[in-house]
Amino acid sequence: MRVLITGGTGFLGRALAARLQEAGYEVIVLSRRPEQARLPPGVQATRWDGRTATGWAHLADGAFALINLAGESIGQRWTAATKQRIRESRLNAGRAVVEAIAAARTKPQVLLQASAVGYYGPRGDERLTEEDPPGNDFLARLAVDWEASTQPVEAMGVRRVILRTGLVLERDGGALARLLLPFRLFVGGPLGNGRQGWSWIHRADWVEAVKFLMERPDARGPYNLTAPQPVSNAEFSRILGRVLGRPSWLPVPAIALRLVFGEGADFLLTGQFVLPQRLLKAGFTFRYPDLESALRAILG
Numbered sequence: 001m002r003v004l005i006t007g008g009t010g011f012l013g014r015a016l017a018a019r020l021q022e023a024g025y026e027v028i029v030l031s032r033r034p035e036q037a038r039l040p041p042g043v044q045a046t047r048w049d050g051r052t053a054t055g056w057a058h059l060a061d062g063a064f065a066l067i068n069l070a071g072e073s074i075g076q077r078w079t080a081a082t083k084q085r086i087r088e089s090r091l092n093a094g095r096a097v098v099e100a101i102a103a104a105r106t107k108p109q110v111l112l113q114a115s116a117v118g119y120y121g122p123r124g125d126e127r128l129t130e131e132d133p134p135g136n137d138f139l140a141r142l143a144v145d146w147e148a149s150t151q152p153v154e155a156m157g158v159r160r161v162i163l164r165t166g167l168v169l170e171r172d173g174g175a176l177a178r179l180l181l182p183f184r185l186f187v188g189g190p191l192g193n194g195r196q197g198w199s200w201i202h203r204a205d206w207v208e209a210v211k212f213l214m215e216r217p218d219a220r221g222p223y224n225l226t227a228p229q230p231v232s233n234a235e236f237s238r239i240l241g242r243v244l245g246r247p248s249w250l251p252v253p254a255i256a257l258r259l260v261f262g263e264g265a266d267f268l269l270t271g272q273f274v275l276p277q278r279l280l281k282a283g284f285t286f287r288y289p290d291l292e293s294a295l296r297a298i299l300g
């Protein structure tokens with residue numbers, strides 16, 4: 001059974017591709033530079049332009065699943081130009097996926113559409129589930145439009161699952177890889193006032209959750225892919241410091257983050273406490289439900 005993964009060369013896609021390939025799926029990753037892709041053994045890469053179905057639509061015909069992860073990284077300094085690329089890369093990928101599925105004679109059974117907990121916007125210490133409405137800042141509006149970009153496939157009879165993903169943790173990328181250096185240099189600590197919610201998930205649990213939702217014929221709509229115990233950023237820093245055996249009291253002032261990331265610092269300075277209500281209801285079991293066990297597994 002064939003599974004296509006757009007943006008499958010990245011931090012999440014590579015791990016997911018490896019797991020699905022190991023489980024017996026034929027995994028094909030769509031990349032703008034397939035010749036440069038470093039992929040797990042057995043996983044193939046095909047070129048796409050991230051905007052159209054040209055040259056790859058035939059692969060969607062008869063595929064079991066399509067997983068749409070592609071998008072320009074948000075972990076960079078935001079300027080008007082980067083914000084536009086962050087947004088357009090996701091909306092263009094969504095359009096291309098719809099175009100490919102529309103052209104397929106035998107439609108894929110399921111489309112898994114990436115999204116993020118930024119959907120809910122900055123929300124203080126409220127506990128949020130899939131039933132909560134979206135926020136209204138740049139990331140929230142982006143998530144709303146990104147989720148909507150592939151909605152037309154539902155009218156084509158394709159089951160669609162939205163992956164509202166939290167901060168994914170593993171040592172070879174994502175937010176944790178960036179946080180490790182200051183902690184190792186004894187200058188780790190909370191970001192801003194540290195009260196913002198950090199809804200995290202170990203990458204191994206993220207991968208299993210995506211596979212679980214892909215394989216369950218009754219799974220559809222939004223699912224929060226976050227561990228059941230979100231923490232504040234201050235708590236995250238404390239636990240990371242403890243696991244690394246390093247101090248964690250040196251706060252990083254909001255102004256310093258704004259100098260480096262511009263408006264993108266909001267991503268680190270605001271947040272939300274998100275609960276995986278629908279995953280738990282569906283019977284998914286987290287291997288790493290609490291942050292300390294997740295970080296100890298990752299950092300040895």
Ligand SMILES: NC(=O)c1ccc[n+]([C@@H]2O[C@H](COP(=O)([O-])OP(=O)(O)OC[C@H]3O[C@@H](n4cnc5c(N)ncnc54)[C@H](OP(=O)(O)O)[C@@H]3O)[C@@H](O)[C@H]2O)c1
Pocket residue numbers: 006007008009010011012013030031032033034037049050069070071072073074085089093114115116117165166167168169174175
């Ligand atoms: N990591 C997290 O904690 C996290 C949390 C929530 C949501 N997400 C979302 O999940 C998705 C995957 O995350 P990730 O951490 O694996 O990201 P990543 O490592 O940055 O990988 C994203 C992939 O998207 C492709 N891409 C980048 N810019 C593109 C563009 N302009 N047009 C088309 N494709 C482009 C790239 O593939 P090629 O260069 O091979 O084309 C890249 O490998 C992203 O959309 C991200 O926003 C991630």
